[in-house]
Amino acid sequence: METSTVVAKKPGAAYPWIILALLSMGLLISFVDRTSLSSALADKHFVSDFGLTSVDRGWLNSAFFWTYGLMQLPMGWVVDRYGVKWPYTVCFAIWCVATAATGLVTALGALLLMRLLIGATEAVVIPASYRWIGNNFGENHKGFAVGLFAMGGKFGPAIGAPIAAWLIVNYSWKFMFLATGLVGMVWLMPWLFMVKNDFPSREELATAKRKASSVTLKNILSSPVVWGGMINNFCYGYFTFYCMTWMPAYLVEQRGLSLQKSGLFTFFSFAGIALMATFGGWAADRIIARGHNAVTVRKAFVVAGFIGGCTVLLGALTDSLQAALFWNVLSLSILGLATANNLALCKLTLIPKQAIGLTTGVQQLATSLAGGVSASLSGWLLHVSGNYDLPMMVIFVFLLIGATSTVVLLQPKWAPKVSDEAAPSPPVITEGSGIAKTAAH
Template structure:
């Protein structure tokens, strides 16, 4: 009786995993820098110094996302044509310095300007990271790669919230910004040493431009998959950005925790989603490797994650602090089932390789919009209702929209069409 064996999976060079680790660390630092403001906005001294209302806090939280969203398409275009290493290097240094400079600001307008600069510079991160993964990872590693990368976006606020709170309590909000910004610059050392330059030569640039010319913004926007991905990114991002921007204040103001304790529970929430995201991405890869349809497998995980996230509603009705904290942590953790697989599905599996940078840039517009809308709308809802319950109910609506959208629009037949260069 003959037996068949699956062909051995090709080994991925160690250097590839090292660079992926650096991309994850870069994303982690970007999230520490973008969420450090949230801890400051839960500090009464910071609020009093700038005379901030709840609406002011919402707009200040959202400032980052407007410039972040505006620069997504230019950054996608940039990495498609000029590679990842050097554009990323310049932008990384810029946002770290802008974060540090926030500590010297004395007026509200100065805070807003610094946040706009940080947002514009950090717009490079996702298009560059997924461009690199798309060029260096095969399908049976894409879920794990997306999961590892996403750990940076989850452990960033998980680590950043308690550390920022500790710095504020120990020193001041201004020193917190200075230290988080300057310490982040250390990442540039291994990045410059380990990552090969992919800045194209004149000949390579001609080829790169020819490939880029085969992908037009019009062809991207005609794809229902792109619109479905944007809806998913918005619905997913609305919840996670609410947790990044408003969760510390919710835990302090409505649940009565200290600033330090709020940072600790924020850590548990984002650590949970990071671990589950990576495990779910790896598990989906193994199921796909056994011959199951990649799109269907990843969609199943995405839907499960969106539905699991709706348990945040149980936190709003919990009668005890312990129960509220349990559901807050669990709901974001369960959303991790969707994290890596949604990223792999929307940015890699359903997208032609030459379109990854531009397609990711377009999708990130929705992510940025989610951050801006979540921060500002939640602030307005809090102001009008006097409670955090209504903002959390809105989260559930968006999560259910995301689950339905995954079924309807994310189909291979509607993927972007690209012309031969």
């Protein structure tokens, strides 16, 4: 496994922290665009315009995730071989236009088509971003780097929910989609100016193809680490995507908040997980830098995050509005301890660098499935039970499964193997030791 202990110095990465900030902002914009529908679905005018039932709302919320999931592997393959800059640029422009076009549709079929298109093009974000981070940051920086990057995914819905609610209340749902889609296009200017191609020459492109091919899809799928990462991503994503897709409606319909106040408390929840994710990544990095084993440290943070997130059930079972809001915010915030460390562990620390894009694409299938299942299953459970208690009980069960998967499956001996025998033996981090050892073939 190709690792390093310092920030890499390579062409195109002269200012890695600035590029990381751009990637985080790109992730933020992607989450604003994908979650803007949630606020619209809590608006009675939007619901009446399309004649939506609770089941319809669940299917609309989930539509994004089906194409998002289907395109993960193709996008991972593309960025492993052709770099990050141009695939990201093209996809970014398409999803921003599709978001803006959502404000112009008048038929349910067209609305569904826009959601499917946004999902397909946003699929590039995670494989491309982790490919870039893996190439430019060493192990003692990965947790903090991933934490900063992940903040974009948390502040996206945190900022997007109240802004979308405000735009809907003061203008209309149509204006909200137009504004959020078009404003995001500004991001492309610094991205095109500052980021160079990952593989600028034909020789480097050929080398990149060879390295990416040294870890086969068969080897990836035979790794318990990859399956553990998929389980973790599903369990983590089930909770977070529930909050992105159903939290505004839950706060309005079951807790009696206004649409604007629901956006405010959605902001508190996602701001909490963003800050905790950054803290968790930074704290784990500092412990690892003192000589403690990277795998053991990150696993401890992941388990703590999953167990802490289980407090969401306390919010579901209380009759007090204040207590419900408290546990709602706290449970998602504590889950942040798992965010950066789970991502670093499953996508970087235990994965050969030459296969980060493909492996991330495979694992993101589970994340996408979590989004689709969470959105649609929660809608069905709401339909049959009449309240949000049962959907939150399902969240509790999945969080416990995620904690168990972390302990059992995420072990260095089960990391994906490099199939190219001509390649040098990769250093691996063994659990229980703070240093890298050479793997024997």
